[in-house]
Structure formats: C-alpha cells, structure tokens
Amino acid sequence: QSALTQPASVSGSPGQSITISCTGTSSDVGGYNYVSWYQQHPGKAPKLMIYEVSNRPSGVSNRFSGSKSGNTASLTISGLQAEDEADYYCSSYTSSSTLHVVFGGGTKLTVL
Amino acid sequence: QVQLVQSGAEVKKPGASVKVSCKASGYTFTSYGISWVRQAPGQGLEWMGWISAYNGNTNYAQKLQGRVTMTTDTSTSTAYMELRSLRSDDTAVYYCARESSTAEFDPWGQGTLVTVSS
Numbered sequence: 001q002s003a004l005t006q007p008a009s010v011s012g013s014p015g016q017s018i019t020i021s022c023t024g025t026s027s028d029v030g031g032y033n034y035v036s037w038y039q040q041h042p043g044k045a046p047k048l049m050i051y052e053v054s055n056r057p058s059g060v061s062n063r064f065s066g067s068k069s070g071n072t073a074s075l076t077i078s079g080l081q082a083e084d085e086a087d088y089y090c091s092s093y094t095s096s097s098t099l100h101v102v103f104g105g106g107t108k109l110t111v112l
Numbered sequence: 113q114v115q116l117v118q119s120g121a122e123v124k125k126p127g128a129s130v131k132v133s134c135k136a137s138g139y140t141f142t143s144y145g146i147s148w149v150r151q152a153p154g155q156g157l158e159w160m161g162w163i164s165a166y167n168g169n170t171n172y173a174q175k176l177q178g179r180v181t182m183t184t185d186t187s188t189s190t191a192y193m194e195l196r197s198l199r200s201d202d203t204a205v206y207y208c209a210r211e212s213s214t215a216e217f218d219p220w221g222q223g224t225l226v227t228v229s230s
Contacts, residue, residue: 003156036216038157045207045223046149046157051216089157093215098174099159101147101215106156 004029004090004104011110017078020107022090023071028102030071034093037066037075040106041086049088050075077109085111114138116208116221123227124198131194132224134208141189142166145211148182148193150204151223158204162211163191198228 005023012018022029022037029035035053038046048057050066053073063078073092077084090104119133134146148160161172163182170182181194191208206224209217 032215034215038217045220046209046217047220048216048218051212051218052214057218091157091159091215091217100162100171100173101159101211103149103157103159 004092004102006088006090006104006107008105009108009110011112012077012080013112014080014082016080017076018080018109019077020075020088020090020109022073022075022092022104024073024092024094024102025071027096028092028094029068029073029090031095032093033068035066035068035073036091037064037073038089038091039084039086040089046089080111082111085109114210114219116210116219118206118208118221118224121225121227123229126199126228126230128198128228129194129196130198130226131192132206132208132226134191134193134221136165136189136191136210139210141184142186146182146184146191147209147211147217149207149209149217149220151207152201152204155204160193160206165191195226198226200228202226203228 033053037050040046053068054066065076088107094102117135142165145164147162163170183192208221
C-alpha cells in the first residue's frame with residue numbers, strides 16, 4: 001500500500017500561516033475520521049499534534065489545527081514560530097488488508 | 113506521567129535476530145495497544161504492527177509477516193518486538209507507541225537504533 005501523499009516541503013515566515021496537505025483514498029483518509037498529525041524534530045521521537053482529524057491533545061498550542069475534506073486532510077499552523085521548524089507526518093487508519101495504519105511520506109517545514 | 117522507555121541500541125549481522133523492549137508506565141498497560149513504527153535513516157515513518165496489551169492479539173504489516181513477532185508481558189508492563197533474518201535495509205530507528213482505539217500514537221518511546229552490518 002502506498003503511503004499517504006504529502007508535499008515534501010513547505011516554508012513560511014514567522015507570524016504567517018501554512019497548510020500541509022495529506023491525500024489518501026476512500027479506504028483511509030476519506031473513509032474514517034482517524035487522521036492524526038505528528039511533529040518530529042531532528043533526532044527526536046514524533047509527537048502527537050492532532051488526532052481524530054481536528055482534536056488537539058492537552059498541551060499542544062491552539063496555533064495547530066486540522067481539517068478534512070473528502071480524501072484530503074490538512075494541518076494548518078498559524079502564527080509560525082521558529083520552533084515549529086520540523087518534519088510533519090500524517091497518518092490514518094486504513095481498511096487495507098495489508099496494513100492497519102498508513103503514514104504520509106512527511107513534510108519538512110522551514111521557517112524562513 | 114505516561115511514558116514508554118525502550119531498550120538500547122543494537123548492532124547485528126545480516127541474518128541475525130533482534131529483540132527490542134518497551135516498558136510502559138503511568139497508565140493501565142492492558143487498556144491500550146502498542147504499535148511499533150520504524151524509520152530508516154533520512155526516511156519517513158513505517159508502521160510495522162500492533163499488539164493488544166489486553167489479550168495479545170496482533171496485526172502485522174504484510175511486508176514483515178513471517179519475520180516479526182510482537183509480544184507483551186503484563187506482569188512488567190513491557191512490550192517486545194522481535195525481528196528475524198535481518199537485512200541491511202532493516203537498519204532503522206525502531207519506536208514503540210501507545211495506540212488508542214482511534215489509531216493515534218501517544219506517547220512514543222525514545223527510539224532504539226538497530227544497525228545491521230557485516
């Protein structure tokens with residue numbers, strides 16, 4: 001099964017907003033509201049930022065928000081800060097017989 | 113606080129096996145599943161499989177079927193992942209993560225680097 005499709009890189013200036021897309025199929029993103037987003041800084045373990053499409057775990061800044069339309073989920077970061085520079089991965093539950101969860105290929109966010 | 117602590121780095125020869133542990137604390141171990149995710153150098157995240165800490169049911173990624181075994185020891189709140197017949201492309205950081213019923217992973221262990229080299 002192919003990974004979910006994310007842009008390889010996005011960039012923005014401090015204070016701006018950016019959006020990262022995550023495109024799947026009706027067997028994963030489009031079929032279930034079980035989309036999550038993770039932030040990973042170099043050399044660190046991933047950190048959950050959004051779950052069930054749009055929910056934020058306790059302690060995650062409200063500058064991070066998630067949404068979904070059809071087979072595409074999106075992560076929006078508003079008021080960009082230097083510490084937001086990291087890799088971001090989406091994931092989704094999948095009904096595929098070969099997998100249980102599928103990840104996106106990851107997006108490198110650069111804060112200019 | 114909820115925490116997963118993994119065993120240390122390993123260096124293995126091709127064809128060998130590796131067993132990574134993941135000790136949970138701060139929550140009721142049997143109330144969640146544990147997924148294992150790996151990340152090859154410079155690459156993205158790859159889901160490897162899941163085990164229910166409640167009843168030991170497993171679900172493995174098809175590409176690893178036959179080479180991977182996931183187990184738990186509820187007496188010590190520890191999950192294990194064993195990968196056999198190691199190849200060079202199994203070189204990666206291996207993470208365990210607590211998985212909820214809605215398929216999110218939180219928290220993650222700190223990662224265990226497994227290097228496969230002759």
